[in-house]
Amino acid sequence: NLEIIFVGRSNVGKSSLLKELFGAKVKVGKRPGVTLRPTHAHVSDLLITDMPGFGFMSGVKDRKQDIVKDKTVHYIEDNAERVKIGVLVIDGPALPEIVDRWDSRDQIPIDVEMFDFLREIGIDTIVAANKMDRVKENEYDPLLDEIAVRLGLEPPWQNWKHIIAPISAKKGDLKALKGLLRDRLHEMKRDDLF
Numbered sequence: 001n002l003e004i005i006f007v008g009r010s011n012v013g014k015s016s017l018l019k020e021l022f023g024a025k026v027k028v029g030k031r032p033g034v035t036l037r038p039t040h041a042h043v044s045d046l047l048i049t050d051m052p053g054f055g056f057m058s059g060v061k062d063r064k065q066d067i068v069k070d071k072t073v074h075y076i077e078d079n080a081e082r083v084k085i086g087v088l089v090i091d092g093p094a095l096p097e098i099v100d101r102w103d104s105r106d107q108i109p110i111d112v113e114m115f116d117f118l119r120e121i122g123i124d125t126i127v128a129a130n131k132m133d134r135v136k137e138n139e140y141d142p143l144l145d146e147i148a149v150r151l152g153l154e155p156p157w158q159n160w161k162h163i164i165a166p167i168s169a170k171k172g173d174l175k176a177l178k179g180l181l182r183d184r185l186h187e188m189k190r191d192d193l194f
């Protein structure tokens, strides 16, 4: 069996993206109550997993980010055999500043930490840079270069088009991500999904 896991900070647009990609097949969005468990759905013969967003949640106080991070890491380690593709969803326009803010406190931002972790454990990782509809045309490539740098990928970002997929879940512009998923699934002989 084959699993695709979606991870990201809260509010990056992960629910919007999953809804656009899989429609009603994947139940996503703000789950009632405080749940830290992943949500699963079967789409064709794939298992789609939506991990809880890294971030703050009322009632769980400020350690939620660490709790979710640990749970995500354990989940992935426990299922590494099956998890073939990881989609890290980021807020494209916000990422450079977020990373720099954490860097200035000598901390590793969770997005970068997850990116490194997924790759280290051998998961084929795609970065879905969402909310690109907010970026002006002339700022588009420079922003993506900035994102690449923050992820430790040497610019120009176009060298990393097999990893970085600029998208807008809001506008339904998911071409780049669908293309990368299609390529991956094609290699695995499953090509009827996107």
Ligand code: GDP
Binding pocket: 008, 009, 010, 011, 012, 013, 014, 015, 016, 017, 029, 053, 130, 131, 132, 133, 134, 167, 168, 169, 170, 171
């Ligand atoms: P999640 O917490 O990661 O699941 O994020 P949501 O899907 O709930 O979206 C968080 C906020 O970002 C909502 O206000 C969405 O309308 C907004 N959003 C999601 N995708 C996009 C996008 O592609 N562009 C813009 N401008 N806003 C988006």
